[in-house]
Amino acid sequence: MSDLPDFAPSLLAAVLAGGLIGFEREWRGRAAGFRTHILVCLASALLMEAAVSQGAWRFDALLGTQIVSDPTRMAHGVLTGIGFLCAGVIFRAGFSIHGLTTAASLWITAAIGLLLGVGLFGLAFTGTVLTVMVLLILRLVSRRLPQKAVIDAEIVWRRDAADAEAAVEAAVTDLDPGRRADLFELIDGGERVRRSFRLQIEDDAALKTLAARLRTIEGITGYRLDPRDD
Template sequence: MDLASLPDFTVPLLASVLAGGLIGFEREWRGRAAGFRTHILVCLASALLMTAAVAQGAWSFDALPGTQIVSDPTRMAHGVLTGIGFLCAGVIFRAGFSIHGLTTAASLWITAAIGLLFGAGLFALAAAGTVLTVTALVILRLVSQRLPQKSVVDAEIVWRRDAADAEDAVEAALTALDADRRCDRFELIDNGERVRRTFRLKVAGAAALKALAARLRGVEGVTGYRFDPRDD
């Protein structure tokens, strides 16, 4: 393997950059931690390593007389997909009930897989994977936004412990919004002076959250609240 063989590697490497850029652009547009550059680097690194694995027969080394060297590029693929798991774990975090970053982690994982396909010379399969991935991230999201659905929201509400009617008023406000709400935690904070509870709610949109916020502000004893809509 020398400089003369570089033109043979140009197409898979450039294709991996293009595929990673297309997928990363959608994540960058959504403001995710792993965006344009990260996806390009993941796809390019996968393509580089797989190209090197496929071309093992051209590596410069002296084989022992009478030996036969058999290369197995799939071992490189296994290593890359295992290693990318550590990077994917870095974009996943938990907030209340919700787990955020799963879609971004999945996009990084499939971007690595697409890079491996380009490196192995399976251009049609890699291109199809790129198109389907971008479709899933962009087109299907636009479709889901037009469907009637409710968003899941993590709600954290704090009130004074000495406010006797605060808890009942908070429960009533939440029941009016979502009768099937789920409670997560009960906590005493500030040396036992305040109660903090977290809930999982299903709401129809931002207007419902604004109405809930306005109602909570009118509850005597409520000192704070936080709403955290789930988003991938």
């Protein structure tokens, strides 16, 4: 218990750093948010504190032997283990991959916790500030840059609708002449055709225009337009 005052600054700083990064993810409504990032950072700091304090562990060395500890092995284990948690927030919806930014934020949160655990407060503080800047400020900057949004479109129509395929091709080509078809398959026992396209659009208005046009095509039984957003 006498060591707790020495551990407290690192652990409290880990809670603060994890909270700052997790707040942005919580605000965005991501799967790993405020509490998850705090726990990741705190757990990393706790484990690293334990690793650098191995002299206080309860074990008896064999007579005539010398124990040499290597705290970096704990860091390797933490960063390897956090990979499983990061994998849990990455998911695939159709041809879209979501959660990569959240996984990266968890990974760097664990790294910051390790730095705090060994007492590198300056480096950990710098990493926290830069991480928050990347998640918040650079996101605002990227929105102001001229760019196109990537849309994964999945369209289903009846196989017996003779003109549906040509109409769908025309609709997506008018929106994005450089569109790429990812998938072409028969479903529901061959009664329906499902096509998937990867499109680039200018703004939400173009997406709404495509949705409205697809609703006018005879034979279409469903569609899904999935904007990529990490």
